[in-house]
Amino acid sequence: MRVERGATLGVVGESGSGKTVLARTVMGLLPPSVTIRSGTVRFDGHDISTTAAARPHWGSEMAMIFQDPMSSLNPVMRAGRQIGESLQLHRGLSRRDADARAVEALRAVGIPEPERRARQYPHEMSGGMRQRVMIAIALACEPKLVFADEPTTALDVTVQAQILDVLAEQQAAHGMSLVLVTHDLGVVAGRTDEIAVMYAGRVVERATTKELFASMRHPYSAALLASIPKLEDPKHTRLDAIPGRPPDIVAPEPGCAFAPRCSRAQPSCHTAAPALVEGTPGHWWACFFPLAAAGESVEPSPVLAPRRHISDVKVGA
DSSP: OOOOTTOEEEEEOSTTSSHHHHHHHHHTOSOTTOOOOSOOOEETTEEOOSHHHHGGGBTTTEEEEOSOHHHHSOTTSOHHHHHHHHHHHHHOOOHHHHHHHHHHHHHHTTOSSHHHHTTSOGGGSOHHHHHHHHHHHHHTTOOSEEEEESTTTTOOHHHHHHHHHHHHHHHHHHTOEEEEEESOHHHHTTTOSEEEEEETTEEEEEEEHHHHHHOOOSHHHHHHHHTSOOTTSOTTBOOOOOOSOOOOSSSOOSSOTTGGGOTTOOGGGGTOOOOOEEEETTEEEOOSSOOOOTTOOOOOOOSSOOOOBGGGOOOOO
């Protein structure tokens, strides 16, 4: 994958698909016991595949907004100090200047009364405010690349929209690149330039956002989209779900990882794993039997059963 300066890449997939591991790999935050078997990570032309090589870029050039602010923030340090600490380390500011900049950072992410909030501890704030503090810490040194790992998890939809708006505003102000990690295709639909869909630790489809939603080619991508509840559906409509469960990453079975859950699968899918290939210019997918492109006249995809009204479901002994 490649992320251009100022662009937004969405990385989507269900829990356990490898999204967070991918982000932590690029940042060099994996445990010492983990090794990269193949491939490299390059940032601004420099190889940063090891933690030692990535460490000089932390904070000043690359930053990460972690998934759970309550467990990521220091519970015994005031919010302003946690932001100022980064500014002192990476920008060489004095304690007084760093504290003043911390207040401005809190104001920039939409926190009311930033002077008072800077003196508070994380437990004195709501979930939405804690997430804003996390964003302020990540953006304090104006990095070139930011990973947002499920930044709206456990927040209500109104606060989710506010958090995503803050990220978009700060990205536009500083020209930074953003990698938005989420399990929800709806979140990335209008906020990314490109989307990479992950399953079982691999990218199974990648395209521009417009192309992906216009013509999904991998059955898993289509299944993710179909699982989102639709406002226009009548009441008591049974929700779509992807059958089966994710594979064991530690001891994977041969063939395509999605084959046991995909009703398009053929015998060859259970013996060989498809490579990620550029099927059409700018659109990559890893599937032997991809879905039809937009405008093609073929049978409907049998990835999921047709949506049914709850009254159509019969329960028997």
